[in-house]
Amino acid sequence: MTEAVTITRDGNIAVVTVDNPPVNALSFHVREPLLAALETLGGDASVAAIVLGCAGRTFVAGADITEFGKPMRKPELRDIIAVLETIQKPTVAAIHGTALGGGLELTLGCHFRVADVNARLGLPEVKLGLLPGGGGTIRLPRLVGPEMALKAIVSGTPMAAPEALSVGLVDAVFDGDLLSNAIGFARRKAAEGGSLVAVRDRSERIANADLARFDAEAAELARKARGLEAPLACAQSVRNAITLPFDEALAEERALFAKLVSGDQSRAQRHLFFAEREAAKVAGIGKEVKPRPIARIGIVGAGTMGGGIAMAFVNGAIPVTLLEMNREALDRGLAMIDKNYSISVARGSLTESAKAKRMAGLTATINYADLADCDLVIEAVFEDMSVKKEVFGKLDAVLKPDAILATNTSYLDVNEIAASVARPENLLGLHFFSPANVMKLLEIVRGEQTAPEVLATALALAKTIGKIPVVVGVCHGFVGNRMLSARSRDAEALLIEGALPEQIDKVFTDFGWPMGPFQMYDLAGLDIGWRNRKARGETAAIADALCEQGRFGQKSGKGFYLYEGGSRIPLPDPHVRTLIEAISAEREIERRPISAAEIIERTLYPMINEGTKILEEGIAARASDIDIVWVNGYGFPVGKGGPMFWAELEGFGKIVERLEHWHEQTAKDVFKPSRLLRRAAETGKLPANI
Structure with a gap:
């Protein structure tokens, strides 16, 4: 034959x-x-x-x-x-x-x-x-x-x-x-x-x-x-x-x-299939670059993120040493991990013996010296640069010379953190998404001095624990959160001008998102954004007012929505509508009907624009890498192939024209089309090589 x-x-x-x-x-x-x-x-x-x-x-x-x-x-x-x-x-x-x-x-x-x-x-x-x-x-x-x-x-x-x-x-x-x-x-x-x-x-x-x-x-x-x-x-x-x-x-x-x-949905999903494989190809990381062996992982911080990251690794049969500042916080973190596994057992997706084996893979400590035998240690503490530098200073002192240091920061400067340690070539970002034991995406942040074998190790580890890795560069928010910020930049203005949270969220769910932005804020906790805004000297009239009233979202039973009797079902709240209308009146803004098309143009189009800036700056290697980040980390609809793929279907020319319109109306930089986006509008697609 x-x-x-x-x-x-x-x-x-x-x-x-x-x-x-x-x-x-x-x-x-x-x-x-x-x-x-x-x-x-x-x-x-x-x-x-x-x-x-x-x-x-x-x-x-x-x-x-x-x-x-x-x-x-x-x-x-x-x-x-x-x-x-x-x-x-x-x-x-x-x-x-x-x-x-x-x-x-x-x-x-x-x-x-x-x-x-x-x-x-x-x-x-x-x-x-x-x-x-x-x-x-x-x-x-x-x-x-x-x-x-x-x-x-x-x-x-x-x-x-x-x-x-x-x-x-x-x-x-x-x-x-x-x-x-x-x-x-x-x-x-x-x-x-x-x-x-x-x-x-x-x-x-x-x-x-x-x-x-x-x-x-x-x-x-x-x-x-x-x-x-x-x-x-x-x-x-x-x-x-x-x-x-x-x-x-x-x-x-x-x-x-x-x-x-022949339809757009299958084209989109096939695009994602190939994009995931392309994302694993990283410049300078060929087959000759061998990952370091990883026998034990250390994690600093046993909160929601640290506990989830610990579960991700023990689920992948990699033992973990989990460190907290005091015994009370450590016990609280271990109890949450045990509770999460117990829920899986109750659902029938995990056996008692499997749970016991995973819990046995965790070693708990409040002593940094107990991390000395770890091959990689991930910091998962509060998003404050001084706090993180203090943690890495302690790690630098106790870890073996070839141990890898990683930060789970979602937006801080990884290069600044690396400059504070004696081994900058061994440091990188590993940005897990919450809940870390469930979410597939792992943004691997490559610092200016990150060694190739350190990057190769992170890529291999991601595969071992079933994550989808995307290597990104250093900037505020990296790929995902930087674009999320652009998506959110005009959301409050939409409310003040005439929209309501439930209307905007419905436009998003009709588009195919699992939830809208205001449901997402309530789920994450409004106090997190409030704290970050205070640290940066920024304000958000509506969200700040809600927080001042103790409305932090689902955790407090009310935020942009009401959550009755511990339910997670968001209910429109007349109080929020009254608050929004009062702020509109205070600013002498006459409220008007806001269409679904306008909501898309003022939220998703700026996100696309920011994606093209990320490509221009080399923060992402490929437009398809951005799509993988957004589909696997933020719930962008699979059937639309990710934001950059969808943008081509939507039409780059249309996006530029509407951004220019809103830039003229608002003078906000988020609506100013990038050079690359204008180029795509002329050709109909993003160039293969930026």
Whole structure:
């Protein structure tokens, strides 16, 4: 055959092996010889059964997504599956590693599936804004039932081999030599004889489906989809598998796929897929730069951030020494960590033994000397430069020479902190997002003197604990918080001129955000911003007045909204409306209707503008890095691909024109378009190299 597809024989069992590193994607140069191999073996009387497997570390892990949006070259995956289903001898897929997307769909064309005990199987296309386009939504319900199929396809979450066996997706699981076991399985099936039923012809799991219950499940999933099209299309296609003849349902699946793949949402989600991989490529950090070994992490500060960071590392099986200034604060921090794990146990997402193991990974102390054996220590104390410098001075004195120092600051100058220690080359920022044990984003702040191997160590650690790292430069607020500040700069003016918190927040949630800015302020605590404004000598009339009244948000039961009886549900508060209107009157501002379009222009457009300034200054290496920061750290809608991707869809020319309008109206610098944004308006896109 070819290098990508080979045929070997074990007696009368033919073994077809796909070898397309690194993940055996179903590229055209695989599909063409694979189809030929199956057609040849299907008609070979000397072959009693066919085993389909893969070389390397995994089974087929999906389609070649670089082919999406381009004319598909024949044969397609559907053609290969159609041939598999005509073969009148046992066909067995031998699955190791991962069988994802088109890889799993390929196995559904076989009569049988066997898997290594550590294999994982799934249809994750929904995460790319798509549905399975090779019959997955139509065949999977026939094996596992429609409700299980709906859950698997709409979540996109792979299942482990033992679970796949229990629900009927695979026919056997082996712990050992998979290929030998698969060949033995195929030989037994060939010897048994009897009729072979293709998955497409199996109807027992869908014949008596409870459509009412299915529709209720689908409606709940639609509610959680938050405006995303792909989950709804997946649910519709699985429903078609129940209600339509097979070939008709298959045709409908393909039509839904074609509609999604050409839409903006899928383009956005595919952009994020590649952007996440690009973000891991950092200038000056090649394969020759080796990360330092990290056996133990130290964390200074056991508050909300420090405790969350500690959980992130022990969850990744890295032991942590947690330091606080006194025993009372330390006990309080440990109790909060224990409470968080207990909630997971109560929900069934963590076992008691797993909780005990993670808690055992924590060592608590109030003595800096106990950090001496740590390979990396993260400071997570109050956002005050003098406090942080004091902490790093103490760390500098006790840590071993090659230990790495990291600050979790969200906006302070990392270079100034580095200048205060004797090892500036060993210092960097590790900006986790709250709750740190949940949020995926990690902004890695590269200081002027940060050594390449220190940066490489941070990148490797992020991968170990399941974070998505983005390397950024030093500026006030780095990428995320600097743009957040720009987004917020005119928010209070919108209130004073005529809007209300609930109106602005609705514009944001209609856009696709999980919550609006005023809900976010209440969640974070209004006192935090109040304290920061006081430190900088700044004011915010409405927010300051609320804080002076003891309205700090959810923690006090009232802020921009009311939270009754400890509820987290925000309720519009007439008192806040009266306060806003009084401030408007005091400033002699006649309130007027504020449109949704104006709210977008005065919040999101300045954020885009700030993003282009960040690119101009080299704080972010790529526009796509900014998108990764905002989608994973701040809740920017996945279906819009991040702020910079969305800005191109919105139109850079339109954004510049409206910013200029608001700059003329307000004279605020936040509305003054950057040089790079004006350049993008002329060309229609941001340049690849800034």
